Amino acid sequence: MQRNIGVLISGRGSNxxxxxxxxxxxxxxxxxxLVISNRPDAYxxxxxxxxxxxxxxxxxxxxxxxxxxxxxxxxxxxxxNVQLVCLAGFMRLLGATFVDAFPTRILNxxxxxLPSFPGLHAQRQALEHGVKFSGATVxxxxxxxxxxxxxxxxxxxxxxxxxxxxxxxxxLAEEHRIYPEAIQRVLDREWRIDxxxxxFG
Ligand code: GRF
Numbered sequence: 001m002q003r004n005i006g007v008l009i010s011g012r013g014s015n016x017x018x019x020x021x022x023x024x025x026x027x028x029x030x031x032x033x034l035v036i037s038n039r040p041d042a043y044x045x046x047x048x049x050x051x052x053x054x055x056x057x058x059x060x061x062x063x064x065x066x067x068x069x070x071x072x073x074x075x076x077x078x079x080x081n082v083q084l085v086c087l088a089g090f091m092r093l094l095g096a097t098f099v100d101a102f103p104t105r106i107l108n109x110x111x112x113x114l115p116s117f118p119g120l121h122a123q124r125q126a127l128e129h130g131v132k133f134s135g136a137t138v139x140x141x142x143x144x145x146x147x148x149x150x151x152x153x154x155x156x157x158x159x160x161x162x163x164x165x166x167x168x169x170x171x172l173a174e175e176h177r178i179y180p181e182a183i184q185r186v187l188d189r190e191w192r193i194d195x196x197x198x199x200f201g
Contacts, residue, residue: 003029003030003031003083003084003187004030004031004032004033004080004081004082004083004084005019005030005031005032005033005082005083005084005085005086005183006032006033006034006035006036006076006077006080006082006084006085006086007019007032007034007035007036007048007085007086007087007088008035008036008037008038008073008085008086008087008088008090009035009036009037009042009044009045009088009089009090010037010038010039010042010089010090010091010092011039011042011043011044011089011091012042012043012044012089013042013043013044013045013046013047013048013088013089014089014172014175014176015088015089015109015175015176015179016035016044016047016048016088016089017044017047017176018175018176018177018179018180019032019086019088019179019180019183020032020047020048020051020053021180022180022181022184023180024051027180027181027184028180028181028183028184029184029187029188030084030183030184030187032048032051032053033054033080033081033082034053034054034055034056034076034077034080034082035048035053035054035055035056036055036056036057036058036073036076036077037055037056037057037058038057038058038059038060038090038091038092039057039059040057040059044088044089045057054080056076058072058073058076060092066095066097067095067097070094070095070097070098070101071097073098074097074098074101074102077102078101083105084102084105084106084107084183084186084187085102085105085106085107085141086106086107086108086179086183087106087107087108087109087141088109088179089109090108093143093145094106094141094143095143096143099141099142099143104140104193106140106141107138107139107140107141107151107179107182107183107186108138108139108141108146108148109136109137109138109175109178109179110122110136110137110138110139110146111123111134111136111168111171111172111175112125112126112134112135112136112137112171113133113134113135113136113137113153113155114137114139114146114147114150114153115146115147116129116131116134117129117134118145118146118147119145119146121164122134123164123167123168123171124164126158126167127158127162127163127164127167131158132157132158133155133156133157133158134155134156134158134167134171135153135154135155135156135171135174136153136154136156136171136174136175136178137150137152137153138150138151138152138153138178138179138182139151140193140198149193149196149197149198150197150198151182151185151186151198152178152181152182152185153178154174154175154177154178155174156170156171156174157170185200189201
């Protein structure tokens with residue numbers, strides 16, 4: 001079976017790097033067929049180029065509507081036979097045009113234990129709420145923000161002297177560990193979605 005994945009980014013691309021590294025050292029049996037960024041200055045593009053991966057800049061501002069923009073992304077990914085799309089810091093909410101083109105075949109990583117603290121600044125939200133534990137979540141993407149079935153989570157403690165930066169760093173280390181592992185699991189195993197739950201067979 002082909003195991004082509006596409007990665008969508010908007011920024012520094014450290015999760016993309018974690019996926020590249022996991023493929024490099026054999027923890028993840030897949031091939032990144034394409035990296036797309038909606039921002040031309042995303043550092044993740046440089047990481048992809050250094051790894052010899054094809055990149056595209058698709059600046060959403062150049063398209064008249066979300067539908068038109070997403071249709072182009074779908075075309076780009078399909079043209080490279082991408083079976084699984086991984087969002088890695090991609091800062092655009094995806095609508096039905098994109099999600100319906102890859103049903104239950106889009107993953108995202110979020111820096112909190114969903115369903116707590118969806119959206120922007122999840123680490124700040126966790127600190128302000130006073131939770132004692134937070135973490136990272138890999139989930140299937142649907143058209144709601146940070147809301148689809150959960151594939152994998154990792155927990156980190158929150159310390160009283162944590163800042164947004166220190167908590168983010170602790171969570172990011174877990175993101176880098178679980179994202180490649182979750183991708184491998186989704187590619188390797190039989191699974192189905194039962195209500196809100198993702199159930200491995
Ligand atoms: C990560 O914290 C990820 O969970 C969130 O955006 C950030 C992206 O970081 N969705 P990077 O670009 O992968 O370094």
